[in-house]
Amino acid sequence: xxxxxxxxxxxxxxxxxxxxxxxxxxxxxxxxxxxxxxxxxxxxxxxxxxxxxxxxxxxxxxxxxxxxxxxxxxxxxxxxxxxxxxxxxxxxxxxxxxxxxxxxxxxxxxx
Amino acid sequence: xxxxxxxxxxxxxxxxxxxxxxxxxxxxxxxxxxxxxxxxxxxxxxxxxxxxxxxxxxxxxxxxxxxxxxxxxxxxxxxxxxxxxxxxxxxxxxxxxxxxxxxxxxxxxxxxxxxxxxxxxxxxxxxxxxxxxxxxxxxxxxxxxxxxxxxxxxxxxxxxxxxxxxxx
Numbered sequence: 364x365x366x367x368x369x370x371x372x373x374x375x376x377x378x379x380x381x382x383x384x385x386x387x388x389x390x391x392x393x394x395x396x397x398x399x400x401x402x403x404x405x406x407x408x409x410x411x412x413x414x415x416x417x418x419x420x421x422x423x424x425x426x427x428x429x430x431x432x433x434x435x436x437x438x439x440x441x442x443x444x445x446x447x448x449x450x451x452x453x454x455x456x457x458x459x460x461x462x463x464x465x466x467x468x469x470x471x472x473x474x
Numbered sequence: 475x476x477x478x479x480x481x482x483x484x485x486x487x488x489x490x491x492x493x494x495x496x497x498x499x500x501x502x503x504x505x506x507x508x509x510x511x512x513x514x515x516x517x518x519x520x521x522x523x524x525x526x527x528x529x530x531x532x533x534x535x536x537x538x539x540x541x542x543x544x545x546x547x548x549x550x551x552x553x554x555x556x557x558x559x560x561x562x563x564x565x566x567x568x569x570x571x572x573x574x575x576x577x578x579x580x581x582x583x584x585x586x587x588x589x590x591x592x593x594x595x596x597x598x599x600x601x602x603x604x605x606x607x608x609x610x611x612x613x614x615x616x617x618x619x620x621x622x623x624x625x626x627x628x629x630x631x632x633x634x635x636x637x638x639x640x641x642x
Contacts, residue, residue, distance in 0.1 A: 403566050403567060404567055407567065418563075419559065419560070419563070422559060422562075422563045422566075422567070423544070423559055426527070426540070426543070426559070426562070427540055429527075429531065430527070430530065430531045430536050430537070430539070430540045430543075431536055431537045431540050455603075456603060458578060458600075458603040458604055458605075458608075459578045460578075460582075461582045461596075461597055461600040464599075
């Protein structure tokens with residue numbers, strides 16, 4: 364038990380201040396889900412714009428979401444992932460397809 | 475998803491390309507190692523590569539087959555993986571395949587549909603989603619004269635287009 368009068372021991376020289384050095388954990392991800400209302404072009408355009416992926420990596424994500432139903436498009440902190448996810452959800456419909464009425468669906472998930 | 479006919483056709487085609495026993499169902503492709511699958515993909519003609527991917531997608535092991543297309547993330551397969559995706563990208567993406575000339579309105583609102591007013595009207599939201607450059611280009615082609623609607627004038631362009639269609 365502490366009586367509240369304890370003094371904090373002075374830090375040794377070179378001792379790390381763990382509180383100030385702690386980095387936010389990159390333990391969240393954004394998962395993109397497949398649908399039939401968006402083209403490969405849209406996915407590549409959206410991921411290069413929103414997630415800053417290269418065209419080649421965005422294309423691989425497009426193939427993965429098409430083949431498996433989902434793909435992870437971003438890793439980061441919870442705040443960063445939620446921001447990216449919001450951009451995906453508000454990117455708008457695919458102008459190439461008349462049946463496309465909305466953005467693709469995505470979700471922020473913990474690792 | 476491929477129709478049964480296309481699936482059978484692709485399986486016969488792939489059996490002819492592969493060494494060893496042929497493929498009777500899409501699931502049989504999963505017996506190939508990632509390297510064998512990637513080497514097989516190299517033999518597939520450009521015109522059939524999309525069907526090849528759709529065949530893999532339709533298989534019960536679709537997720538596993540995608541991992542194989544990714545070379546199971548092994549460095550030794552990287553060259554084959556890069557070659558596959560680079561070729562597939564060129565085939566699939568319209569901006570590469572068709573240059574900058576791809577105009578969605580030409581494809582989904584062709585001139586021969588203009589007699590069907592209900593159909594044309596059903597495309598209004600689609601029309602309004604296009605960039606003004608795409609719309610001007612479409613109108614130029616349809617009405618054989620230059621159009622120069624400015625940014626943000628999609629609605630005005632649609633009203634002009636609709637009026638012209640009604641006049642026909």
